[in-house]
Amino acid sequence: MTSITFNRVIDNKSxxxxxxxxxxxxxxxxxxxxxxxxxxxxxxxxxxxxxxSFVKLHRIMSEANLTKATVNFDLxxxxxxxxxxxxxxGGIVRGILPNSLKLMLAGKAIKGFSAxxxxxxxxxxxxxxxxxx
Numbered sequence: 021m022t023s024i025t026f027n028r029v030i031d032n033k034s035x036x037x038x039x040x041x042x043x044x045x046x047x048x049x050x051x052x053x054x055x056x057x058x059x060x061x062x063x064x065x066x067x068x069x070x071x072x073s074f075v076k077l078h079r080i081m082s083e084a085n086l087t088k089a090t091v092n093f094d095l096x097x098x099x100x101x102x103x104x105x106x107x108x109x110g111g112i113v114r115g116i117l118p119n120s121l122k123l124m125l126a127g128k129a130i131k132g133f134s135a136x137x138x139x140x141x142x143x144x145x146x147x148x149x150x151x152x153x
Contacts, residue, residue, distance in 0.1 A: 026143040029134075043081075047089040050077055054091070062095060067119050069126040 021039040028035055037045070056070040065071055075095065081087045114122060134141050 021145055021147055023146045024143060027140045029139055032139050043086050046077065046081060047087060050081060050091055051089050067114055067122055069123065072123065
């Protein structure tokens with residue numbers, strides 16, 4: 021990828037950054053996402069939308085050797101139990117719904133939040149001489 025063009029959340033201004041700058045920002049994003057992960061029992065909370073996004077981004081960046089930040093994340097060593105995890109209505113509902121539906125609802129919520137503030141989620145990736153929108 022040679023560049024990405026997107027709209028900033030703060031003012032909806034179009035911004036273009038190089039592909040290398042994008043991956044630097046994704047390293048910052050990876051570290052930032054740690055703040056939103058469940059604190060325990062990761063294996064039993066893989067359906068959490070923040071956990072799902074973090075795992076996907078970490079996997080993509082690690083497999084492509086794009087991680088510059090040191091993030092010691094080993095999902096295999098996580099606990100599967102639910103000891104210490106509070107029982108909440110949200111947790112019960114999340115336990116019943118299929119993962120695909122939960123992710124679709126999370127995406128819909130993000131689109132709704134962006135629409136309320138007039139933010140455009142469109143982006144364009146440029147690959148050498150071709151572009152994908």
